Amino acid sequence: MDSPVEIPYQSFIKIDRNSEVSIYLQIANQLINAIQRGFLPFGTKLPGTRSLSMILNIHRNTAVSVYDELLAQGWIESFPNKGTFVIGKTQDQTLEIKVFEKQHLENYPKQTGFSFKTTNILDNPFEQSHCEYIFNDGIPDIRLxxxxxxxxxxxxxxxxxxxxxxxxxxxxxxxxxxxxxxxxxxxxxxxxxxxxxxxxxxxxxxxxxxxxxxxxxxxxxxxxxxxxxxxxxxxxxxxxxxxxxxxxxxxxxxxxxxxxxxxxxxxxxxxxxxxxxxxxxxxxxxxxxxxxxxxxxxxxxxxxxxxxxxxxxxxxxxxxxxxxxxxxxxxxxxxxxxxxxxxxxxxxxxxxxxxxxxxxxxxxxxxxxxxxxxxxxxxxxxxxxxxxRYLKKSLKVYKERRDYFSLLLQESLGDFMRFEKPSGGLALWLEWQVPVNLMQLAKNCARNNLFIPKTLLYQNKHLSAMRLGFGNLNKEEMEKSVEILSEKVKTMI
CATH class of the missing domain: 3.40.640.10 (Type I PLP-dependent aspartate aminotransferase-like (Major domain))
Incomplete structure (x- = not known):
């Protein structure tokens, strides 16, 4: 096999001296990684502890600990007067050691080596947004x-x-x-x-x-x-x-x-x-x-x-x-x-x-x-x-929010949509009486910091409706959200 000094260990062993993981374990894990991925084939002779310490600029005792760890895990074996070798059947002497590229050692595989069934049925329908105001489909307010x-x-x-x-x-x-x-x-x-x-x-x-x-x-x-x-x-x-x-x-x-x-x-x-x-x-x-x-x-x-x-x-x-x-x-x-x-x-x-x-x-x-x-x-x-006791207290708050949200919607958009104030729950069902492209409406609202997920929108040739949750919004948030919604609707009609 190639001489151990010809292997560019510094190219794939990087030491983080600020890490909580001890240096000898960092080195041992990276050597194991190199063995597993074929960069150090079975039978490869490793440098002695003195040489390894000089190559990696570490104390010799640390190098001894590295080899002790590899030996304990069964990756190497040592022979008196011969040296330390990667355990396994000696490979064809003509086999060249792979070119060392650190990216090959660090990167996790981008795809599987086997086939499997895929489906789009369970694609995540939920969207995320950084908007300050958000309508949902009826989620409680954890602030309460x-x-x-x-x-x-x-x-x-x-x-x-x-x-x-x-x-x-x-x-x-x-x-x-x-x-x-x-x-x-x-x-x-x-x-x-x-x-x-x-x-x-x-x-x-x-x-x-x-x-x-x-x-x-x-x-x-x-x-x-x-x-x-x-x-x-x-x-x-x-x-x-x-x-x-x-x-x-x-x-x-x-x-x-x-x-x-x-x-x-x-x-x-x-x-x-x-x-x-x-x-x-x-x-x-x-x-x-x-x-x-x-x-x-x-x-x-x-x-x-x-x-x-x-x-x-x-x-x-x-x-x-x-x-x-x-x-x-x-x-x-x-x-x-x-x-x-x-x-x-x-x-x-x-x-x-x-x-x-x-x-x-x-x-x-x-x-x-x-x-x-x-x-x-x-x-x-x-x-x-x-x-x-908690439900009694929170229900009072949610009832007030339902009533106030209903009032705001009626005052701002009563001429354009209809809804029935629900007897319970944390959301209202709004049916639009004027032609509005709901997807476009949601995009326009998002530009003004109001997020309306597509899962709340229901639109076809027979129906144009939205399910808007109020439970997560306090009075000021409701006012601002309805203000944005109303403004964007009226600009589209």
Whole structure:
């Protein structure tokens, strides 16, 4: 093999003397990298420790430590009176050592060396912006949360209970499930026990697990004529056929559901009945009962998504379909702590125990560790009544924001659009009565520091509408946002 002094070690070994990683480890790791990538082939003779120390301008003891590390990891072997060599079968002596280029050693591969399936179904639909003012589809204002208080509870539980939690538990905190089941019983009329609960990270994770178990490729799923895009993406990835059913001012058209069921086999109906996404209309009580009867008659699953049940202002909300389900046709999903800071939220699934047993298998694969400590925090928030106190306080703020936002829109744009003030939720549904190119409107607003994501825009030859969230905006932010929106609309008409 080539003489070790001919190898330009300085070209691919760079030492950062300010790094927290010790110098000998930096050198050892870079030598290993060179061996793995073929720049130091098997059988290559390495310089002695004295020579290496001179080449790299390091202390000889550091060079000794480098070789000790390589020896311990099994990359080199030393022979008395012969030298130190890279371990492996000696390669063809005519094989030239690769040309040393530092960029080859540092760069991670730009692409895989194998083929794989790609899809655009799950392309991220969410946009980012640095605009000062942002409309969203109905997200709470984290500035209202008492993060310090929740952090103290978390810290307290960590000190008091961490030693009792033990190993990872994919089933989640029994303490939290026990209190959450009681909470859902009292607040949503769900006569369940902790055995009917599966704790997840989010609504989307819940729907993914449900779709993996209940849907097969080629199944037909019914959704509203306008529906939640993320859920549709999950269904599409599952290979199902998605068919839309009209939505009116009372929710999904039950007669259309019945008509479709008579024509073909339906596997699932996906609903957001509390406040339909995106139009915010509430499914009335009579239609809820009719849908339960249809599900039993035609044997389809009702997947009920109560994504913002916590937010209601003018009257008590209509109880979920799941509360009236006596035949096990409804799988109910929701979120808990949506009004809290992002790190203190969680999702859940409610279903009969036989389905729950199967779903736990999937959860054990994709989220085996869970977050037991956080679930204990949420459990204590329920047990101590803190969640009810916080919701009562925050609902007052959100109701005031809904009313003020509605007033601003009516005063500024009432001649150009129409909307119904929702009884709950954190967003309004606006339908434009004048021709407006919504994509262009969003671009014009962005130039004035107001961001309107494309996921909030609904426009075709029959409809021109927007879903605008108000929960994240205070009074001054609402005023400025509506001012920008109004100005840009009027310049386009």
């Amino acid at each position: 949360t008492q993060v310090d208080q929740y952090s103290r509870i978390y810290s307290s539980i960590l000190k008091r209970k961490a030693h009792k939690i033990g190993q990872y538990n994919q089933d989640g905190s029994e303490f939290f499930k026990q209190h959450l089941s009681k909470y859902l019983n009292l607040s949503r009329g769900l006569p369940i026990s902790k055995n009917n609960l599966l704790i997840t990270r989010s609504t989307e994770m819940s729907i993914y697990i449900v779709s993996r178990i209940l849907l097969s490729e080629g199944d037909t799923v019914l959704v509203g004529a306008l529906s939640y895009f993320s859920v549709n993406m999950i269904f599409q990835k599952a290979g199902v056929k998605i068919e839309s059913v009209p939505i009116d001012h009372e929710g999904i058209d039950v007669e259309e559901v019945r008509k479709v069921c008579r024509q073909k086999k339906i596997r699932m109906l996906y609903l957001t009945p509390h406040h339909h996404y995106p139009t915010t209309v509430t499914l009335n009580a009579q239609r809820r009962l009719e849908l339960l009867q249809l599900a039993e008659e035609f044997g389809f699953v009702i997947l009920e998504d109560d994504y913002d049940y916590e937010f209601h202002y003018d009257k008590s909300p209509i109880l979920p379909l799941a509360s009236a389900d006596t035949n096990g046709m409804v799988v109910y999903i929701g979120s808990f702590g949506k009004s809290l800071a992002p790190g203190f939220r969680t999702g859940f699934i409610v279903a009969p125990e036989n389905l729950m047993a199967e779903m736990r298998k999937y959860l054990g694969i994709i989220d085996r560790q869970g977050d037991i400590l956080m679930e204990h925090v949420l459990g204590e928030l329920i047990a101590e009544g803190e969640i009810n």
